[in-house]
Amino acid sequence: MSTATASAALPVAEDDRPSIWERLRIGRIVANLALLLIVAIWTFPTVGLLVSSVRDADQLAISGWWTSLTSSTTPGAGRLASSSDQIEEDGIYVITGDIFESAGNLTLSAVGTTSRDPGAFGVGEAVPMNQGGELVVDETGAYRWTSDTPFEHTNTPRIYYVASEPPVFTLDNYYRVLTSAGVGQSFLNSLTVAIPATVIPILIAAFAAYALAWMRFPGRGILVAVIVGLLVVPLQTSLIPILRLYNGIAVNFDGQAQGYLGVWLAHTAFGLPLAIFLLRNYMVGLPREIMESARMDGATHFQIFTTMVLPLSFPALASFAIFQFLWVWNDLLVALIFLGSQNDQMVLTGRLVNLLGSRGNNWELLTAGAFISMIVPLIVFFSLQRYFVRGLLAGSVKGG
Template sequence: MIAASRRSPLTFVVHLTVLALVLLWTLPTAGLLISSLRDKDQISVSGWWTALVASRENAVFRAPGAEAQVEENGRYVIRGNVFDGGTGTVSAFGDSVQTPTEFKAGETATLPTGATMSVAENGDFTISSPQPIPEGRGERIFYTRSVPPQFTLDNYREVLSAQGLGRSFINSLTVAIPSTIIPILIAAFAAYALAWMKFPGRALLIALVVGLLVVPLQMSLIPLLRFYNDIGSQFGVSPKGYLGIWLAHTGFGLPLAIYLLRNYMAGLPKEIIESARVDGASDFDIFVKIVLPLSFPALASFAIFQFLWTWNDLLVALVFLGSGNDQLVLTGRLVNLLGSRGSDWEILTAAAFVTIVVPLIVFFSLQRFLVRGLLAGSVKGG
């Protein structure tokens, strides 16, 4: 009894592996969200994991020129604040770029001109000279400051206020929702037929579906576009439009959908199907009233994968929909928004999180069915 109650070491290994996988999936998303909310100056000098602690950075301030000097007790003084309206704490300062931390805050430095300079922790500086300060550009003050954590929504305002973003968001929804629903509807009927209806060539069709799973999209995309254009020209269908991209995503998504749903439906208890047939139910009634409701975990699992794929897709959208302002999907719009601004990390992170927020909502809404759907067919009904 004692030996049976002890947990196998393999159990702890499995738990640790699952925990590691969860962290590997969660940490990048959390880092992306935190970075998208940080101030653009701080995000460029420190990582997201330091977002809750003060950051240290070097800066330079140009003091006012001779026009700002006032005479005090026989000396000529210029006063101001290196933060110029900002916030922070000065820890060290210097008068040249080579020695930006030569003096601690509050100390007095002697400049080559004979004047003295001091910078307090709050950023207040004083430049004092026994002689009138000559005309010219003001003295440069190099300093190291400690800046408290700063969070802002300006990054999202800049991304969301981009021209055409709302239209592109609607375009992505118009592409993703039908491209998820259509293959599910078709695959559900096909999966039921392959699982419970006996007809010649069924095994061959199942093998064909499995073979289509490995067909690369990039290899078949252009031939599919040419075929669609040839058929569309005969019926007056525009080569650029939502119909083409719906059909393309349906074609590429059907093999996985049929395979996943067929395995799940084949694992349903055989007695339920036979009892319904004895009661006189047709195959359509069995499919709609019994099989389809019981197959919801598999349907939800495929819906997650298909929606994520179609929402994040750019290649198929550019080929079948186009790159015009009215046809551009969200991923394409954000690529244009970034353009040559690849060094603007605050825009990159905010734009990236805008693209994943809808898939995250879909995933967390359906994730409880994901494991059950992926294990389709692993356990047969009694």
């Protein structure tokens, strides 16, 4: 048998390795699962905040939001009637009443005579009382206290209990936030701060980005490096020097240190590095042929910028506008430093913090206030979301 015939007779081993399409499909599934996990991690606290905002304040104070769909068990105490309310029935002295009084829609599960063991006796069991007789309480809180001898106590004895309450959902938290004094003014103050503090850096950064992308002048590369370096400057470390500089200038000019102008300038200064970086990288990627054709037709840099570059750069402008508006709207530190804590200039974030109270015992209002403050940023984001990813990716990966 020839070598060729022998080789043909041997079985050909099949390649067990997955094909490239199978590997791509597996990689896509893993990527989707990872993305789903990230979305779930980010969504989880938002859902908790939303559920907490519509829960009853008393239930929210004693149980977590994940128990909102189950009945909550709470210990408590009630008062029994005094001996003056007793009546005689067939030689037995009886006192009746309700230990819950106006405590809400509670269901009793156990009672006790001491705070250390409020669930010592079950519903319907006879509870021996120190004042004499036996006490029987049903699940609605109604009690019957009987004794063979007349009651002689003059006080109102305390009885302890363990009760469960069904979940209660309400919009009272939102109503209290919306009707709180100064919330409407603070909402307008936040708009007064956020809109100019978003528009001003976009205008300045657009001109600077065009110059760094398409104009030739000495030191352009150094300026780009400095702008990239400013991206990592912490806001907190530079606030005090900027505030001292601004106070010295403002007092010398108009005698007033705090005001909207200061907070606008501060947000503009902190937002400009990112704005210039994104816009410059985006503009560098625009077609060079369009610019050269415009110059051959005699167009100036200003005409090219206003009629061609700005319309083409709208995705990048929208991406930065979303970032800047969300940052300024949710800011509290810069607003407190440059505006102060006066009621007529307090922003919405500061007002919501004040609703907590001096001891933080009204934090259910903060959950509702958080969603109220999210309305405007959500409107801005969904209005510009179609440009967001395109502008962000272009400004992050393109360079020149």
